Amino acid sequence: MTTEPENICLDCHAFRPVSFAAGKEMGICLLDPVFDPYLDEIIERDSFDGCGQLVQEKMFSAEQEACTLYDEVDYPEDPPESLDLMQEFDGVPIRQLQDNDVEKAGSSFQDHSFFWLLEHDERLQELRAEYGALPGGDRRMAADLEYHSMPAAQMFRKLVGETAPRDELPGEVVALAIDPGYAPALLTVGTHEILLGRIEEGLELLLSLVDLPGDTEDLHVIIDKAGRFLLDQLDSSRALALYEKAAKLYPDEQLFQAGIAACSPGEAK
Known part of the structure; x- marks a missing residue:
């Protein structure tokens, strides 16, 4: 019988997430001396540009048993909303965007939809143009890195008492600008559009999940999460439209058949 480790790297201050795939979170240890020359770049600028190859060589599982340098993250008893990276909808976890600490700004996601930002924010326009010329695999890798590194940086700021720059955009929004077909960002940004009252914009993003290539990683699970969110937040007809579109393809x-059944009059909330 395997004994679960008492402490794992995921709960350590020094662990820095890098990527998440196939249900497994990977990262690096900021106490590793090889990263000393790059700490300012990694922590302050949320970038691995100067040490990308080194990161790939040094990455390890977040579930790995912690070493003797383990220093557990000391979360408040009642963590502020900006530290809550997940929210449950009908038992389904949905990542929460992390721009809660950003002061109100004219180009913030809090104030404007993703589509508006894509049209008016030069940063997102430049990213879409830059990465649009690259192969799909390169776009996906860049979007995945942005999606998973930004929340860690924002959590770090919270722990050290810093406030995010007023013009900072959530990493999930940046990831979607880099790769418009990145399913996790479509799910996260779409659900938050709806939570912020921008229902039509959110529905457009969530329904577009069904149009992604069939070999997209975890696509069926992500579509089902979107459907369950719609069942919880809106009326069942919105969720039914998503499930029926997916079921035709x-x-x-069975996830989609179960979703359709959940939208029936006897099952809907």
């Missing part, structure tokens, strides 16, 4: 997927 993937008629043998």
Whole structure:
């Protein structure tokens, strides 16, 4: 019988997430001396540009048993909303955007939809143009890195009492600008558009999940999460539209058949 480790690297101050795939979170240890020359870049600028190859070589599982340098993250008893990276909707976790600490700004996601920002914010326009010329795999890797590194940086700021720059955009929004087909960002940004009252914009993003290539990683699970969110937040007809669209493409997927059943009058909330 395998004994669970008492402490794991995920709960240590020094662990820095880098990527998440196939249900497994990978990262690096900021106490590793090899990263000393790059700490300002990694922590202050949320960038691995100067040490990308080194990061790939040094990455390890967040579930790894911690070493003797382990220093547990000391979360407040009642953590502020900006530290809560997940929210449950009908038992389904949805990542929360992390721009709660950003002062109100004219180009913040809090004030404007993703589509508005994409049209008016030069930073997102430049990212879309820059990465649009790259192969899909490169876009996906860059979007995945942005999606997972920004929340860690914002959590670090919270722990040290710093406030995010007023013009900072959530990493999930940046990831979607880099790769418009990045499913986790479509789910996260779409659900938050709806939570912020921008229902039509959110629905457009969530429904677009079904149009992604069939070999997209975890696509069926992500579509189902979107459907369950819609069932919880809106009326069942919105969720039914998503599930029926998905079921036409993937008629043998039981998740979508179960979703359609959940939208029936006897099952809807």
